[in-house]
Amino acid sequence: MTAEDSNSGAETDPEVSAEDFADILAQTRAFVRDTVVPREQEIADTDAIPDDIRRHAAAMGLFGYAIPQQWGGLGLDLTHDVELAMEFGYTTLAFRSMFGTNNGIAGQVLVNYGTDEQKQRWLEAIASGEVVASFALTEPGAGSNPAGLRTTAVREGDDWVINGEKRFITNAPSANLFVVFARTRPADSDGPGIAVFLVPADTPGVQVGAKDRKMGQEGALTADVHFDDVRVPGSAVVGGSEDVGYKAAMVSLTRGRVHIAALAVGAAQRALDESVNYAATATQGGTAIGDFQLVQAMIADQYTGVQAGRAMVRDVAARYVSGEDRRVGPSAVKLYCTEMVGRAADLAVQIHGGTGYMRDVPVERLYRDVRLLRLYEGTSEIQRLIIGSQLVKQAKAQQQTGGGPR
Known part of the structure; x- marks a missing residue:
């Protein structure tokens, strides 16, 4: 049985009551x-999520909430x-990263x-x-646009051999488990020629590189993965069809963009809370810095961004679930919220002054952590291209059918 025709990636009716x-x-x-x-500093210092936190998260069902x-x-x-x-975003983003791909871009491909x-x-x-599932899409020459993939999968009898x-x-x-995207043929009129393969990590030829050293998000593990003549059976092709891959990537990435936007709102809320608390207690010349109007203006900008982002995330998520908009809205909310949290984090450091530039201060870590949000799941530039091109495409379609602006 294949899933190509029978499943469009639509959300099902809610399985959980409001209560x-x-x-x-x-x-x-x-x-x-x-x-x-309370253990954020421990996570940063050890560059790892403590085992007891992982076990607690698993017991709560967080590895499979979606x-x-x-x-x-x-x-x-x-x-x-x-x-x-929005709750996950309030703490170190490494916490969410631990189970994010299981629920998101990797797990949703299978779902x-x-x-x-x-x-x-x-x-x-x-x-x-x-x-733990990993979404193996990004390559040295193919990031936000999966169409540029160079990893190949070649059929040999009933098997596929993956290199890249x-x-x-x-x-x-x-x-x-690696959910691996690979090119099975050059792009043609039938599609981009990209398939998705389920590759267990212990498959011969799978080599994981050294753990990346990153600007931020200590405790979130990333690395290069090499596939050298990795042989998998035909049953490893997701959906049973090599033409499912590109659509699966797009659906998963689009949904993931809304999730990342919500993470950004949570992180911006943390930046705001840290800023307000610091401004209310830190003094300059005997006066709480929060009494200064320019500090109040920075806090006001943070608050406004958080409120706008939260409302936008909820609206876009509802329209995604209903099927009303699964293209422009997710890109727009990802663009707005990830840019917004960057500004909120920058203002948090500014409000803290020199203290905000010191390691072990929450806003310093947050400033570094959130910078990545504007890059993965499609950069801000890619989101702008999607939004602009889709709106023009929609306008042209309306003109051709005799419709007008709405």
Whole structure:
């Protein structure tokens, strides 16, 4: 059975009641604020998430909150996802990175496009945290645009042989499963010729490079992954069809952009809270700096950005779930919120003055952490191209059918 024609990546009806989700959200918020936030410095110093935090997150179901209940997850849709993501964003982004790909770009490929057999093999283990899945798309010459892929998959009998290099792959050092995008033929009139393969990390020929040293997000593990004559069976092709790949990538990335936007809102809220608390207690010449109007103006700008971002995230998530907009809105909210959190973090450092430039101060770490949000899941520049091109395309289509501006 293939999933190419039967599954468009649509969200299903909510599997969780409003009351149950309120409890899930409250527990998540308490865990983040009471357990993870106090240990942020430990995570930064060790460049790792403590095992007890990982076990607690798995027990709460966070490794599979967006996986349907029939496969062992909590069954939350994107409107729920963004509420959780705003809580995850309040602390070190490495915490969310630990289980983000299981729920997001890797897990959703299987949820939306996997065959029944593939779902049975992998999804319950992914939802429980027993299996960590990595989304192996980005390459040295292909980042925000998957059409530039150079990794190849060549059919040999009933098998496929994969060769290529992936870069900046989240959770690669700890991954059990790689969801690998590879080119099976040159792009043609039938499509881009990209397929997706399920490759266990212990498959011969899979080599994970050294852990990347990054500007921020200590504790979030990324690395290069090399595929040297990696042989997988035909059953490893996601959806049972080599033409599913590119669509699977686009659907997963689009959904992920809304999630990243929500993370940005959570991080901006943290920047705002740290700024307000510091401004209320730090003094200059015996006066609390929060009494100075220019400091108040910076706080006002942070607050306005957070409020606008939160409202936009919720609106875009609702329209994604309903099917009204799964293209322009996700790009717009990702663009706005990730740029907004950069400004909020910068203002937080400014409000803290020299203190904000010191290591071990939360806003210094936050300033570095959020810079990546404008790069992954499609850069800000890519989002602008998607938004502009889609709006022009829509206008042309309306003109051709005799419609006008709406």
